[in-house]
Amino acid sequence: MRKHNLKSFAVMALVSAVTAFICFVAFGRFFNNHPDVYVNTNPVKVHYTSYDSNASGSGGPVNLEDAAGIVIPVTVHINTKVPPKEISSGQGDNNPFGGFFGGNDPFSQLFGGGGRYYSPGKLASGSGVIISSDGYIVTNNHVIDGASKIIVTLYNDKSYAAQIVGIDPNTDLAVLKIDAKNLPYIVFANSNNVQIGQWVLACGYPLNLQTTVTAGIISAKSRNLGVNDEGTNPVDSYLQTDAAVNPGNSGGPLVNTEGKLVGINSAIATPTGSFAGYAYAIPSNIVRKVTNDILKYGTVQRAFLGVYLPNDANNPMNISFTPNDNTIPGFAVIGTVADGAAAKAGIQKGDIITGLGDAQINSEADLLGAIASHRPGDQVPVTFVRDGKPHTVEVTLKNKNNTTGIVKATIMDKLGAGLQNLPEKYAKEMGIKGGVVVTQIGSGLIKSQTDMQSGFIIVRAGDYPVKNVDDLQNALERQGNNVLLQGVYPDQQGMFSYAITDLKAGIVN
Structure with a gap:
């Protein structure tokens, strides 16, 4: 009886081994012939995690319940309305002043040159986090950028109209204010103390769902993504987490197991537009500094070490x-x-x-x-x-002017562009006396009101010729609330004109 059982067992084992071998070979051949099943050779794209309705503690035993109970009440849902806007197309014209006083378009009669078209409006949503009991909220700048109406909904379903207190495109942060009192608020952690492998929770309103909490770990620090094209001098240094983050999570908090803020969720790495394994958050130390600057000074006081970066346009x-x-x-x-x-x-x-x-x-x-x-x-x-x-x-550390004083927002800041003097060598080659090169276009009037491209050389602002950055600033300060920026592109014929309005709105002298 025992021999028979041993013999049966040996036969079964042999059959199992043969079957496993056949499956292994078949599996390998199948996937070798079908690499698309498991290999993605396309570069992974990084996306902001705002939701567009128009768009297709550390080691040891982890208690996530306490952290979830803290972060959920301080996380808010942000809905925005971005209105249609009129865009100055800057059509080329060999004689830019020819239509200055003519034309059937009243705007052309005012400015002259260039064409105009409309960009459609949209509805969008994101998340935010309450940072004070009297209604100050932090979110991403890209969540509220261009919005004419912002509605903040709290965890208890109460909704409030929100005002923008200040923005910083370079860090993709914005501070909002709602008229509310005695609100729960988040406590900041020191993001320099965050360790790779520690547990974190992401909270927000993804895909227009109600409050959603996901868990993961910090998988990397100081990730350079190159995703922020809104700032003229962007800070690109993110915490990376595998906590699930989707469109609509932008601006929401990333907290440790104590429920303290370690970052603001901002972007995801994905080939599809939805979560595919990695998300990125702005470290809390940067968030705290930027929000404090906005609340105290009205604008961010950016520090500079004074060393050149390999890809810096000022290098x-x-x-x-x-x-x-x-x-x-x-x-x-x-x-x-x-x-x-x-x-x-x-x-x-x-x-x-x-x-x-x-x-x-x-x-x-x-x-x-x-x-x-x-x-x-x-x-x-x-x-x-x-x-x-x-x-x-x-x-x-010094400021952008190479001093240690407080820097106030200027009329040049409202343009939202990187600006440099045109080198004399290139000015001679182009047959012009000078100009200002637009090296980068971020969040500001140029981007929101025109389709100007990087590389444009400004040679005139309104009634005044422009040979350098100082000339441009002086010209803008002398102008009224509207100005016509005129100039050339190195690789195109003719003069281009771009109309800017609301130039001096919000500027304090």
Whole structure:
């Protein structure tokens, strides 16, 4: 009896092994012949996670219930209405002044040159988080950008009209205000202390659903995505998480297991537009600094270290540098701004920055994120390696004007564009006396009112010729509320004209 059982068992084992082998071979051949089943060779796209109705604590035992109970009441649903808008098309004209006083279009009679068309409006939604008991809310700038009406709905289903207190396209953040009192609010954590592998919760209103909480871990820090094209000097340094985030989650909180804010959910990496494994959040240290600046100064006080970045448009002649020792993690200084913060402190080309304040620096994204959490005038220790030896110096960070004073919003800021003087060499080649090159177009009047492209060279603003950036600023300050920007494209014939309105709305002298 026992022999018979052993024999039967041996036969069954042999049949199972043969069957497994056949399945393994068939499985391999099938997938080798059908790589599309499991391999995606297309580059993964990064998307903002606002929802467009028009668009197809750390280790140890984890208690997520407490964190969920804290974050749900402070997370809000944001619905926006973006109205149709009139766009100045900047049609080429070899004689831009020919129709200045003529034409049937009343706008042409006012400005002259260029054509106009309408961009349709849309309804959209996103999320936000309450940061004070009296109704201040943080969200993404791209959630409310261009909105004429913003409605905030709380967890208890009460809705309020919201006003924009301030925005910062460079970090993709915005502060809103609703008329409400005694609200629950989020507490900020120090995002520099966030560790890879620690548990986090994402909360928001994805896909126009009610409050939704998802869990995951921090899978990376200081991710450089290149997704922010709204700012003229963007900060690209994100926390990466595998907590599920979908369209509509933008602006919502990412919290640790204590329910404290570690980031604002902003983007997802996906080939489809919906969650596919990774999401990205703006670190809470940047969020706290930006919101405090907006509330205290009305505009963000951006600090600069005064070192050139490899892809910076201000990098003279695109200078580059390869450190002698590539094994040292950090940011290799390729050059310093004359009289800038780094140069004043003795930092030189070739130094490898490894720390700023309490942040460890392993990359450009680390450095940008660390600087973005400070203000001009802040004194911070900077650690660097030179000739294999570590050094630490105290650096006084500066503003964009290379001083430590408070910077107020200007009429140039309203344009929302990167602007540089046209080099004299190129001006001579083009047969013009000078001009201002639009190097980048972010969130502002140029983007919202025109279809101007990067590379446009401004040679006239209203009644005044423009040879440099100072000329442009002086011309705009002399103009009324409307101005016609005229200029050329290096690769196109004729003069182009773009009409800008509401130039001085909201500017405080």
